[in-house]
Amino acid sequence: MKILVIEDDKTAGPYIVEGLREEGHSVDLLANGQDGLIQATVGAYDVMVVDRMLPGLDGVSLVKTLRGAKNRTPVLLLTALGGVDDRIEGLDAGADDYLVKPFAFGELKARIAALGRRPQMAEEPTALRARDLEMNLLTRKVTRGGTSIDLLPREFALLEHLLRRKGRVQTRTMLLEAVWDIHFDPQTNVVETHVSRLRGKVDKPFDRDLIETVRGAGYRIDAE
Known part of the structure; x- marks a missing residue:
């Protein structure tokens, strides 16, 4: 061993x-x-x-x-x-x-x-990646192209959820339930506001966007 x-x-x-x-x-x-x-x-x-x-x-x-x-x-x-x-x-x-x-x-x-x-359970990763973006789940640090990105706790949770489902569309309802633990429509733009803030930190300072809007569906992280 x-x-x-x-x-x-x-x-x-x-x-x-x-x-x-x-x-x-x-x-x-x-x-x-x-x-x-x-x-x-x-x-x-x-x-x-x-x-x-x-x-x-x-x-x-x-x-x-x-x-x-x-x-x-x-x-x-x-x-x-x-x-x-x-x-x-x-x-x-x-x-x-x-x-x-x-x-x-x-x-x-x-x-x-x-x-x-003992039979081993499948381990989940301790780091999540998409292109040049990396999230360390142990240290709670996020970097893109080697540049550190400071995220608030809710922004971190939102990005983590998207990274874990890289390439898959996440609807507004899915995000409300997973990130905010809200199981009804609060009739607010809380998801849109946080996605916009996250993009301002993860995408805007860099050459290529990672967070995509799928019109009429939701959001996803570029899996390519």
Whole structure:
């Protein structure tokens, strides 16, 4: 299996890595939570072993961020905090298993093997793209041609919805339900106003428009 270990303890980290490599696994080690989060999004891992207390970004927050971005890689959370409430917090964050320090390596190995045997759910992407536009769902950053674009939360949600359905027309009713959670016609131009604002940031400063108006139907992101 390909395993990512995020552990800042200078003794525990190399010890875990050495033991897992001896078992035939491919293992990467990082000691910072923020660096580990980035690596988790660019590498295709079968299992992650994450220490709860990490510099940069703690393990619980790291797992929450991954799950929020629809990354379903199985996570074994390591911690020196063995209380019931601590375990519940880690599992509620999205961890698949929990192992309290100190632990026997044999148990760690068995738990990782069990996680690796679980059927994997299809992962959703952590980044959405259309031509030279990229949306990072983890960092909530949007760029076009390398230029950063600042979006308000509703603008981000609108663009995300369109990008996830790239090439498909989204009607006004679809957008109201998906972005505003409105299931009736409010008789306002809220959709039109937000699309116009989004175009002002995503299209107007650049050479080619991405957001298309399909007359009498709705809007779509250019899929070419």
